[in-house]
Amino acid sequence: MNHSARLRPAADSVTSARITALDDLREHLQWAIELEHATLPPYLCALYSLDPERNPDAVEAVTGVFIEEMLHLTLAANLLNAVGGRPRLDTPRMLPSHPRRLPHADASLHLSLLPFGDEALEMFLRLERPAPPGAPPEGDGYETIGQFYDAIADGLRRLCDQFGEREIFRGDPARQIHTGHFRNTTGQMIAVTDLSSALAALEEIVEEGEGTSRGVVWDGDRSVHHPDREQVAHYYRFQELRAGRRYRRGDTPQSGPTGEAIGVDPAGVLPMRPNPRLADHAEGDAIRAAQEKFNHTYCIILHLLEHVFNGSPKLLPVAIATMYQLKARAQALMRMPDGEGATAGPTFEYVPPEHRRWTAGDRQRIIVLPDGPYVVHGGVPLNRKRKIVDAANNAALTWQTGDILETEATYALCRCGRSSHKPFCDGTHAVVGFDGTESADLRPYKELQHVHDGVGISAQRVGELCIHAAFCIGRTRPIADMLADTGDSDVRSNVMGRIDHCPSGSYSYALERGGESIEPDLPQAISILEEEDGLASALWVTGGVPVERADGRPLETRNRMTLCRCGHSAGKPLCDGTHREIDFREEEPGTATGTTDDTNSTEHGRTS
Numbered sequence: 001m002n003h004s005a006r007l008r009p010a011a012d013s014v015t016s017a018r019i020t021a022l023d024d025l026r027e028h029l030q031w032a033i034e035l036e037h038a039t040l041p042p043y044l045c046a047l048y049s050l051d052p053e054r055n056p057d058a059v060e061a062v063t064g065v066f067i068e069e070m071l072h073l074t075l076a077a078n079l080l081n082a083v084g085g086r087p088r089l090d091t092p093r094m095l096p097s098h099p100r101r102l103p104h105a106d107a108s109l110h111l112s113l114l115p116f117g118d119e120a121l122e123m124f125l126r127l128e129r130p131a132p133p134g135a136p137p138e139g140d141g142y143e144t145i146g147q148f149y150d151a152i153a154d155g156l157r158r159l160c161d162q163f164g165e166r167e168i169f170r171g172d173p174a175r176q177i178h179t180g181h182f183r184n185t186t187g188q189m190i191a192v193t194d195l196s197s198a199l200a201a202l203e204e205i206v207e208e209g210e211g212t213s214r215g216v217v218w219d220g221d222r223s224v225h226h227p228d229r230e231q232v233a234h235y236y237r238f239q240e241l242r243a244g245r246r247y248r249r250g251d252t253p254q255s256g257p258t259g260e261a262i263g264v265d266p267a268g269v270l271p272m273r274p275n276p277r278l279a280d281h282a283e284g285d286a287i288r289a290a291q292e293k294f295n296h297t298y299c300i301i302l303h304l305l306e307h308v309f310n311g312s313p314k315l316l317p318v319a320i321a322t323m324y325q326l327k328a329r330a331q332a333l334m335r336m337p338d339g340e341g342a343t344a345g346p347t348f349e350y351v352p353p354e355h356r357r358w359t360a361g362d363r364q365r366i367i368v369l370p371d372g373p374y375v376v377h378g379g380v381p382l383n384r385k386r387k388i389v390d391a392a393n394n395a396a397l398t399w400q401t402g403d404i405l406e407t408e409a410t411y412a413l414c415r416c417g418r419s420s421h422k423p424f425c426d427g428t429h430a431v432v433g434f435d436g437t438e439s440a441d442l443r444p445y446k447e448l449q450h451v452h453d454g455v456g457i458s459a460q461r462v463g464e465l466c467i468h469a470a471f472c473i474g475r476t477r478p479i480a481d482m483l484a485d486t487g488d489s490d491v492r493s494n495v496m497g498r499i500d501h502c503p504s505g506s507y508s509y510a511l512e513r514g515g516e517s518i519e520p521d522l523p524q525a526i527s528i529l530e531e532e533d534g535l536a537s538a539l540w541v542t543g544g545v546p547v548e549r550a551d552g553r554p555l556e557t558r559n560r561m562t563l564c565r566c567g568h569s570a571g572k573p574l575c576d577g578t579h580r581e582i583d584f585r586e587e588e589p590g591t592a593t594g595t596t597d598d599t600n601s602t603e604h605g606r607t608s
Contacts, residue, residue: 019139019155022083022168028139028152029080033087034103035145036073036205037094039127041348042111042120043069045272048330048346049115054268058116061237065124068208068234071187074177075201077309079152081175082192083168087309090302095350098275102127106143113345115272115334116264121242128209128235130253146206153202160195169194177313209234217247270334272345287336287344292351294329297322299351300369312408314424318373321427325371356552362409364524366541366563368573370550371436373412373425374563376526380545382407382423385527387469387537394532396470398501405528413526413539417567422586423528423539434567438549440574444556445505451513454486457495458513465506467538467562468577469531471498472507479507503529503540504575505560519559528586529562536586538562538575549573 019025047062077087099112109127114120131146139151159168169192176191187208190201217236232240232247240246240257241264248259278295281288304319330346338344364378376382384402389395405423412425416434419426429436441448441464449460459479472479479495486492499507500520508517524543531537541547541561548554555561555573562575566584569576578584 018158019151020158022159025083025152025155025159025168026080026085028155029076029083029085030088031104032076032149032152033073033080033089034093035105035148036069036076037089038100038102038111039069040066040073041095041098041113041346042123042127044326044330045113045345046116046120046124048327049270049272049334051265051268051270054265055116057262058241058264061241062116064231065234065237068187071189072205072208073305074309075190075192075205078176078190078192079198079201081309082171082198084170087306089306089309090299090353092350092352094302095298095348097277098348104140104142105148106141113272113275113348115274115345116269117266118242121238124238125235125242128233128238130209130235145209149202149206153199156195156198165195169198172311175309175311175313177308177316207233217251217253270331271342272334273338273342276338276345276347278347278349287333287338290329290333290336290344291347291349294326294333294346295349295351296356297326297329297370298346298348299356301326304375307410312410314408315375315410315412317427318369318375318412318425321425321430322369322372324430365546365548366526367548368415368436368438368550369412371434372429372550373415374539374573375410375412376407377410379407379409381523381525382411382413383525383527384530385540386530387532389532395473396501399503399527399529401527414565415563415567415573417565417584422536423565436550436567436572438551438572440549440555440571442553442555445508445558449508452480452483453513454483454492454495456489456511457483457486457492458510458515459483459495459499460508460510460517462506464571464576465504465562465574466577467504467506467575468580469501469503469529469537471501503538503560504562505558522559530586531580534585535580536566536584537579539565547573 019028043062043066047059047066050059050062052059080087099110101107102109102111111127112123114123127145129144131144131150135144135147137151137154138147139155142148142151156168173191173193176193177189178191179189188200188204190197190204192198192201217232236247240262243257244263245257245261246259247257251258276291278288278291301319301322304315304322308315308319333344333346336344362378364380366380367375367377369375382405384405385399386402388397388400390397414422414425415436416429416432418428418432418434420428445462448462448464450463452459452461479498482491482495486495496509499509508519510517522542524545526545527540527542529537529540539562541563542559544557544559546554546557547561547563563573564575564578566579566582568578568582570578
């Protein structure tokens with residue numbers, strides 16, 4: 001039975017102005033996600049246009065608002081997940097052309113992509129305007145955001161009264177984002193599990209935008225930049241910038257700000273062309289190419305956030321770290337002249353999945369993010385393997401399978417070698433400026449292989465794939481020397497066994513030259529390799545899991561493949577054994593071990 005239909009009240013109690021069914025509620029909460037997201041591109045354009053040295057007050061104000069809008073987006077997703085919905089972000093509905101309407105709002109409320117200035121401030125003030133006293137809830141065509149959220153709160157209360165909280169709050173609690181995932185704000189990150197927490201989340205959104213108790217300028221939090229200073233709501237922060245003064249205790253909405261002076265230097269604002277579009281420039285134009293690069297990066301963020309809100313919350317630091325790249329791309333655009341004293345700017349246009357450099361979907365695969373981590377889709381199992389060596393001569397013998405690591409359906413593995421939560425990514429690649437440029441040879445194995453025949457065996461080797469795990473060297477002599485003696489079945493069996501243990505598949509074999517390669521039966525999995533003396537080695541990808549480069553080109557799918565995780569391979573994303581040269585370790589001396597909780601990196605979001 002369709003539970004949503006069962007929860008619909010009797011027809012005589014339904015009114016067009018109210019949320020009257022579970023499906024209505026879910027639809028409005030998806031609108032809330034779209035509403036909160038709609039504020040992000042205008043805030044980012046204004047923020048990226050500001051010179052932080054000349055306009056520190058404006059940068060702090062807009063940055064703080066942006067971070068809190070990210071919090072509101074997350075709270076809206078928590079609300080939708082709590083009632084059994086599925087948040088959608090990677091969709092064209094998120095990125096219509098600018099200027100655009102606020103989703104389902106009063107038709108007079110439009111959003112534009114503008115540099116910081118008077119016009120942008122007026123837009124932000126209109127967006128964050130508090131609801132007038134006694135304003136009715138408005139579930140559609142709302143005049144203020146507060147009225148829209150009041151309608152959702154009323155709908156929640158009504159549905160819980162009619163059907164009970166248990167019937168309404170049926171979502172998976174594991175999908176809730178909590179303070180362990182999102183800690184880069186002084187606002188409250190509320191996990192939603194019942195009516196009380198849902199109403200608290202709605203109140204948090206409205207208070208940070210309009211002010212405490214609808215009429216007080218303070219939002220009840222401390223400033224994200226100045227923890228000793230009480231923080232005013234979004235609307236009043238923009239009032240401060242327009243008036244050139246801060247609010248102080250005793251000030252009211254009627255008095256306006258009367259505190260210390262703050263300034264905005266118009267000369268410290270990049271003159272971005274308003275509402276730029278790709279169509280403004282021809283194919284191949286440098287500005288258009290830069291805008292397309294920006295849009296690809298922004299759609300990566302939407303793609304990651306959709307996974308964050310649908311069962312993979314530990315990807316949140318990766319999404320936030322990708323904003324570093326977004327910022328660099330936007331600021332590069334804003335320094336490109338675009339006629340009549342203006343500069344270019346980001347267009348925030350949606351890139352359909354079929355036109356991206358990486359693919360969407362939930363099949364098992366590994367996506368290499370540009371200068372970022374490996375994002376693993378489809379629930380590929382992750383475990384540890386330790387190399388077993390002969391104590392007498394340190395010769396490689398076999399691999400011992402260790403712990404299976406708990407993962408989400410989609411997870412990210414560190415590629416820069418600097419994460420504090422290895423093997424998982426914590427966003428550090430963005431802070432350290434990791435260069436993940438890929439240079440691995442894309443030619444297939446058969447074009448690169450060198451063939452060495454023995455008796456009853458034809459050994460094939462691609463030196464470029466070798467990670468120096470040393471199974472080919474053996475205790476007494478290398479495979480290359482043993483091939484002459486493979487008329488002896490014991491020697492031949494020894495060679496085959498050693499080749500089967502080669503993690504990269506650099507060595508393979510057939511029974512005769514040109515014959516079908518014989519591969520060990522390996523599961524679809526990723527193994528975190530540890531070599532002798534605790535040396536951290538490659539990511540061992542087995543069972544033919546596909547790997548796609550950041551530029552969208554696939555690596556040849558093979559039964560065995562090793563990916564670099566120290567960040568120093570000369571053939572990224574493949575491992576070339578450099579981890580041995582640099583003595584790469586999973587944990588630096590003196591650091592704690594055993595944690596995989598990606599939490600601290602959300603702190604990076606403050607510089608976005």
